[in-house]
Amino acid sequence: MLAAIGLDEAQESAYRTLVSLGVADVPDLARRLALGEHEMERALRRLEHHGLAAQSSACPRRWVAAPPGVALGPLLTQQRHELEKAELAAALLADDYRAQASEPGVRDLVEVVTGAGAVGRRFLQLRLGATQEVCALVTGKPDVVSGMDHDAGPESTDRGVDYRVVVERDVLLLPTGRGELSAALGRNERIRTVDRVPTKLVIADRSLAMVPLTPRDAEPAALVVRASGLLESLTGLFDAVWREALPLRLSGGGEPVEERPDGPDxxxxxxxxxxxxxxxxxxxxxxxxxxxxxxxxxxxxxxxxxxxxxxxxxxxxxxxxxxxxxxxx
CATH class of the missing domain: 1.10.10.10 (Winged helix-like DNA-binding domain superfamily/Winged helix DNA-binding domain)
Structure with a gap:
């Protein structure tokens, strides 16, 4: 819990033990925490550096903990200040980026991302950066582009982001498909199904899209598309597929089932x-x-x-x- 102020697990355990004991020497602490004495000494020196522990003036070989209310307060305040500075820097960088991207060059409208790890990180940035809506087309082949599989997570809906997702019916046949769709419906995501979607696709706030590139015998890759005619085409593609798809809802048993209309549309x-x-x-x-x-x-x-x-x-x-x-x- 104290990792936010720079303590690792051994240092936090040492401080908690010192707080509960009041005073202890290195061998006693090392035995209680199942650590080597050298490692214990290093942890205590780190606590001393943070002002959380000190050697006893009466017994130089023994250590005492600084009162948490006195010692942790300044560290937390410093951490808050550092976070505020980071948030300000992020806001300034965002302003610079928007100013630069207001009239982007043709080469800047499309970004090629290669490698499963890079694709996954870029997808996460796109999803977490959305503030209004995320639209997605999901195929029944989760290996099309590793890292681009749909998984909203509770933090997205908690932020008020609306999710509209169209999945192929084959997704319901995947081992984890029904469970993931049930969880998504439980988060109030809107999900529809079709026999087949033309491609895997994710669009954030209708201003940024990600679509896979799947060349043969090559590492996973994806295109990141910014505001352009291509983005408008991808958005139109999603809207067309969404209109043709049937809504999914949760049955009484919590299973996802298609909601078929009573009459022709x-x-x-x-x-x-x-x-x-x-x-x-x-x-x-x-x-x-x-x-x-x-x-x-x-x-x-x-x-x-x-x-x-x-x-x-x-x-x-x-x-x-x-x-x-x-x-x-």
Whole structure:
């Protein structure tokens, strides 16, 4: 607990023991803490340097602890001052960075990060630096880029950051997938699922994004994208996938389950209208800029809603239920 003022475990244990005993010599302290006498002597000298211990004037070979209220107060005050100075320096650096980045050069808009460790650290910086919203696309292959796996942690939601995450359904099949999704839903993150996401992606405050690079036979790498047309495209990609995904919610047993709407949404109705106009699934997917599997999945769900087994029956029920309008004769 005293590491914040520069004490290691041995030094803190020595001080606590001295406080409880009042006075002790090196061999006694070394025996109580299961340390060598030389190591114990070094720890006591460090405490003396901090003003936390001193050799007894009556018995030079014995040590006494300084009163905690007197000795620790100045150290804590100094530590607070150092922290305030560091916060001021960080704020000044942030101002300098914003001023420099207000008109960034083309080369500064994209940063290539290589190595699993570097990717993980950059991802952590991006996530912890968000103040409003983090948007993420998560694939069912956690090894796509090591270090970029979604894990918000309680500190993110505690800071009021909104999380919107779209995961592939395969994530639910991973050994830890359901548990992690349940924990995320418990933190009030908004999570949706789709059959497949186009890429792993993280966007912080719509001002910074991270997307993986996965060249063959190469170390993990990722692109960090700043405000630019490319960032707007990545944000638009996330928004499009989010609109097509189905929400996840927690069941009564705490399990994540998909929340299916009671009726067709606007996209479903567009698909129906185009199919009834004679377009193929592939043509509908191209026209609406959807994946072919997405169109087929939505048609299958519409058939389930209408309780029919063929597309011909679906068309008839679509007219009867008012999902689409009949063409005037």
């Amino acid at each position: 606007a996209t479903d109705l567009e698909i129906l209208s185009l199919l009834l106009a004679g377009l193929t699934d592939a043509s509908v997917a191209k026209r609406l800029e959807l994946g072919l599997r997405t169109v087929q999945r939505r048609v299958k769900r519409l058939m389930e809603l209408a309780d029919v087994t063929t597309r011909l029956q679906l068309g008839w029920h679509a007219y009867e239920r008012g999902w689409v309008a009949r063409e005037p004769r």
